[in-house]
Amino acid sequence: MSSAPVAVLVLLLTLSAVLLTSGAAKLRDARATQDAFVALRVPSVVPVGPSAAALPWAEIVLAVLLLVSPAAVAWLPAALVLLLMLAYTALIARALRFDESVSCSCFGSIGSHEVGPRTLGRNILLSVIAAIVLWYALQGGSAVDAFGELGAAGWWALLATAAAVAVALLVAAASSSAHSAERDVLQDAEIADYERQPIPYGVVHRLDGHPLTLVEAATSQARLVIALNANCGPCVRTGEKIDEWARRLHPVIGVIVVYPDEHAARGQTGHSPELSTYEPDWNVRRVFGLLPPSAVLLGADGFLAGGPVSGEDEVRDLVEAVFIELGAPPPEQPVS
Structure with a gap:
């Protein structure tokens, strides 16, 4: 056959x-x-x-x-x-x-x-x-x-192929599940024993062109640094919440929104333009390993105070944790 x-x-x-x-x-x-x-x-x-x-x-x-x-x-x-x-x-x-x-x-x-x-x-x-x-x-x-x-041989060949594919998928799924569980355990351990690290070197530019290092930004007050991309649904939804977050965090914590380039920073429409900055050569997201939307909290004492985290839900959770730490109720979630 x-x-x-x-x-x-x-x-x-x-x-x-x-x-x-x-x-x-x-x-x-x-x-x-x-x-x-x-x-x-x-x-x-x-x-x-x-x-x-x-x-x-x-x-x-x-x-x-x-x-x-x-x-x-x-x-x-x-x-x-x-x-x-x-x-x-x-x-x-x-x-x-x-x-x-x-x-x-x-x-x-x-x-x-x-x-x-x-x-x-x-x-x-x-x-x-x-x-x-x-x-x-x-x-x-x-x-x-x-x-x-x-014929009979053809059906056996087809079933054998399907079985081989199924086994490969099951092995891949099990491996992925194991890695996911291991990652969750490690994340839980990191949360339970968060070791504060010095703020690493990173520089952003405000829309007026003035450069600002992360350490300098956190000198006068703690800073919530949020990294966004322009063409990204989760980033757009996160950006729409930032003005409210900034209003409620002021004056204890200031908010800085970092875009990958000046064009993206100037083109944003979801939040106040004075919060926008851009980073040369993506240096901020590279030093923290950020995948937008992402966020990190810089302490006024020169050390990291929270994060870094990546993902729409993770950024929201970090902000809610900051609100709770400040003794304020977390922002109300929209009814879906």
């Missing part, structure tokens, strides 16, 4: 599994999907809200159609999948040229990671698989026909 049906089905099932996983993950975390549209700077002709809501359903439907479409129309979902993969690849390739790092959330919350060459390589590979599937469909083939051509 020819091995062609097995090979084709492996590619079809791989593509369908990727689309189903991606669609389900996007449905589970709709906000991450909208953030990805913003971070990847999807052209404005594509409305973010409706597109982010429709995209996961489109992926799920295409995944099903790849497997159930008869030969006469199998080329249509295959062509749509190829176009989708090419669009994803183009967006990722474009994002690699941005001045600031991008988190794509291509697979909802489970795929939230910094865009890099590895992301581009994955999308190119998926595009190649989609192209092969389209070629097969244009030759008159379909998943339905391929399943029909399988």
Whole structure:
């Protein structure tokens, strides 16, 4: 028996599994999907809200159609999948040229990671698989026909492939879970035994061009330093809270918002411009290892007083902890 049906089905099932996983993950975390549209700077002709809501359903439907479409129309979902993969690849390739790092959330919350060459390589590979599937469909083939051509040996080969993939996924998931648990334990230990370190060297520039080192900034009062990017959904939402945080922390703690460059600092609209600064060569986020949105509390005694932390929720938690330490109630959370 020819091995062609097995090979084709492996590619079809791989593509369908990727689309189903991606669609389900996007449905589970709709906000991450909208953030990805913003971070990847999807052209404005594509409305973010409706597109982010429709995209996961489109992926799920295409995944099903790849497997159930008869030969006469199998080329249509295959062509749509190829176009989708090419669009994803183009967006990722474009994002690699941005001045600031991008988190794509291509697979909802489970795929939230910094865009890099590895992301581009994955999308190119998926595009190649989609192209092969389209070629097969244009030759008159379909998943339905391929399943029909399988003999006993073919079914065993397909099941063995599926079992191998399942074992690999389970091992990867277990490893990821173990690392996550270990990281949580280490974080809990760090919180319980927070050793204050001297404020490291870092310099920011105010919008008037005057440079300011982190040590100098914390000379007169403690400072909450918040690092943001311009094109980042979590950063935008964090930025919208900063004016209220600054008002309530004043005069005990001052707030400094750090952007990666002057253009981003001047272009922000979520908070008061006098809080904005920018950093030469990303020196602040590099010295602290920050991935925006992120924050660190500088003590007026020249030592770190909290953080650094990265992530929208983590920044909010740090600010709430500061409010509690100051004896003030934490900011009210919006009702969802």
